[in-house]
Amino acid sequence: MQGIPSQLRSAIAAAAPAPQAWPVGVCGGVPAEVLIEVQNALSGSRPDGSRETGGKLRMRSVDAADQGELLRHGEIAFGIVRLPIPMPHVVRAVVRDEPLGLVMAREHRLAAHPELTWRDLARQRLLWYEEGCAPGFAETVPAHLAQLGWNSVLHPVNQDQHALFLHALQTTADLVALRPHHAVEREPHLVWRPLPTSSPPRERLAVIAASDCRTARLLQKVAAERGWAFVAD
Known part of the structure; x- marks a missing residue:
């Protein structure tokens, strides 16, 4: 119509x-x-x-x-x-x-770290939602992270297609994403780590x-x- x-x-x-x-x-x-x-x-x-x-x-x-x-x-x-x-x-x-945590390719240089700091993340870009895909959520989460100490540079990707999400993480250096743990725990190409805070943003x-x-x-x-x-x- x-x-x-x-x-x-x-x-x-x-x-x-x-x-x-x-x-x-x-x-x-x-x-x-x-x-x-x-x-x-x-x-x-x-x-x-x-x-x-x-x-x-x-x-x-x-x-x-x-x-x-x-x-x-x-x-x-x-x-x-x-x-x-x-x-x-x-x-x-x-x-x-659910609380959000960090997701990265298994080959990422930070993947070997069991715990991360805000300093570790300072030079990382955040794979994030394209404009209009998640209004409200897409603005409040980066603002929450900035209050915690990470002013992330956003890297917009179409989140509808998991293949594009995975491809971006595997082919772009210094790129991480945010997901609940269960969302990627069966994905062999990705690693999940908790954010360095007791009050992470939530999905x-x-x-x-x-x-x-x-x-x-x-x-x-x-x-x-x-x-x-x-x-x-």
């Missing part, structure tokens, strides 16, 4: 028959196990608010910056994003909340829905069942 005025898009979405599956927008780099967890949590929920087994989600890649408008117009029922995100009129249910992956609608109420119910932290707008 590209090119259709926003008011007309909303009217079309409201008048259309309820779909048999939930359309879900997914930001880049979300681990498969998170998608499975969300699928299992919402798969028994139909768009009419009833619960039954066998329901499906239609997941597709959508930049986090675009998900708010799509939620408002009913083009997606839920989104999956990294928090924080500057998006009004949405509710959030945090599915994963919080959340399901979002538009406020004051049946999807928001359903998400709140599912969050209570699953033990997800629910945050109203």
